[in-house]
């Protein structure tokens with residue numbers, strides 16, 4: 001049976017990307033050696049890293065003056081690295097969920113953090129729209145897609161200060177106006193590669209302005225000066241990222257990814273709205289294209305576990321919601337085919353019929 005993997009992260013990758021990674025593990029390019037066994041300074045690995053960085057720039061139309069880094073660690077490491085490198089006196093943060101809250105907690109270690117708005121009052125089910133951004137802040141930090149709560153800021157805010165964004169779970173899912181950002185970062189394991197890798201797109205002129213001493217390993221400038229090779233990068237995940245970036249390009253780039261994401265999301269949200277057994281948890285206008293959160297309607301709550309099993313029996317796997325929201329979460333990253341969204345919607349319809357029989 002064909003399986004559709006709705007895991008939130010680590011998550012589904014295009015099958016050919018998984019195959020290419022597997023092949024490289026066994027024998028890279030017919031060398032008789034595994035890619036895992038090659039030096040990161042070898043003549044084989046260097047072009048992998050260079051092409052991956054170049055493709056990130058090409059696909060996201062990254063302007064001059066920005067550098068792309070692939071580093072170890074996850075998005076959480078940048079919760080600390082961003083303020084370490086960019087927060088002089090004051091930074092503004094928009095609190096839209098668990099990940100923003102964690103980013104705020106780390107930033108407070110480095111200076112004055114203004115929480116410009118928060119949607120905690122309604123369980124992070126929406127994105128605050130009206131808020132004042134202090135003009136003397138070094139940056140405004142946003143989480144573009146709230147992986148746990150299923151809300152998404154699908155546009156690049158107009159802000160009097162440069163933006164910094166955690167794009168862990170929607171990078172490469174839409175075109176982005178990078179020029180509005182000082183820094184875009186994320187963990188690779190949602191929409192780029194497997195875990196163990198993080199990406200950063202950083203404006204070089206935003207760096208070097210803070211007076212504190214920064215440990216080398218946490219200094220973006222050190223990583224830029226060393227071309228992402230200050231220390232050993234996670235070589236295999238960088239290769240997977242490269243294969244995935246090539247895949248995105250071959251599919252038509254991020255504009256094509258955005259069209260497909262919209263199509264998939266419409267199929268699932270339409271069924272959530274039609275089906276009396278289910279209801280969505282995120283505010284309509286802020287619904288994420290990447291992580292679709294829904295629960296059983298009042299009166300049907302005890303059917304939750306049964307539906308998870310019902311779907312799994314039909315190849316629709318890993319739809320159980322995050323423990324803080326409960327219910328279901330269908331993560332539909334770039335690799336999810338339209339058929340996956342259709343299969344999930346069909347499961348919901350068939351389940352309704354079975355319950356009403």
Ligand SMILES: *Cc1c(COP(=O)(O)O)cnc(C)c1O
Nearest residue numbers: 074075076099147166168169187
């Ligand atoms: C998954 C996730 C993180 C945490 O990533 P790690 O790589 O585990 O540190 C942070 N932010 C967002 C938006 C995420 O989806």
